[in-house]
Amino acid sequence: MRKKKISYQNLYTELEGFERNGVCILIDGSHASPLQVVRAHMVREEGAYMRDYEVDKNGHIETLSFININHTGKKKKGKEDQSKPRDRTEI
Template sequence: MENADTAYSYKELYTELENYEKNGVCMLMDGSKASPMQIVTAHMVREEGSYMRDYILDPEGYIKSLIFVNINENNENHFEN
C-alpha cells in the first residue's frame, strides 16, 4: 500500500504532465505517444523499472517534447527531434 507522500508525488507528477499537455508538449513513453495518466500509471505499477526524462527543445528553447524512457529495460531506443 502506498503512503501519503507517494500518492502526493503521483498527483504532482500528473498535474505537471497535464500542464505540459495543455501547452502542446508531445509526450512519449518508450517511443510511443502517451497521456499524463498513462505515464503516471506506468510509474505507479512499475516493479523494477525506472523512467528517465528526456526534454527536446525547439529553436527558441521551449520544451516541444517530453520523452520517458525505461532505463532498466535492456533495449535501444532511438528518438528523433
C-alpha cells in the same frame, strides 16, 4: 503510501500542464497521456524512467519522453560475471 500518492498527483498535474501547452508526451517512443505516464510509474516496482526533453531553437519544450531504464543487465553485488573466464593462477 500517502507521500507516493501526493508525488503521483504532482506528476499528473505537471504533465497535464505540459500537455495543455502543446508538448508531445511519449513513453518509450509511443504517445501517452499524463494518466498513462503516471500509471506506468506506479506499476514499476524496479527500475525507473528517465526524462528526455526535446527543445526547439527558441528553447521551448516540444517533446517530453520517458524512457524505461532497465536494471536487469547490471551485475548484482557479490556475484561474478560468468561470461568471463576466471583467473585460477595461485600466488
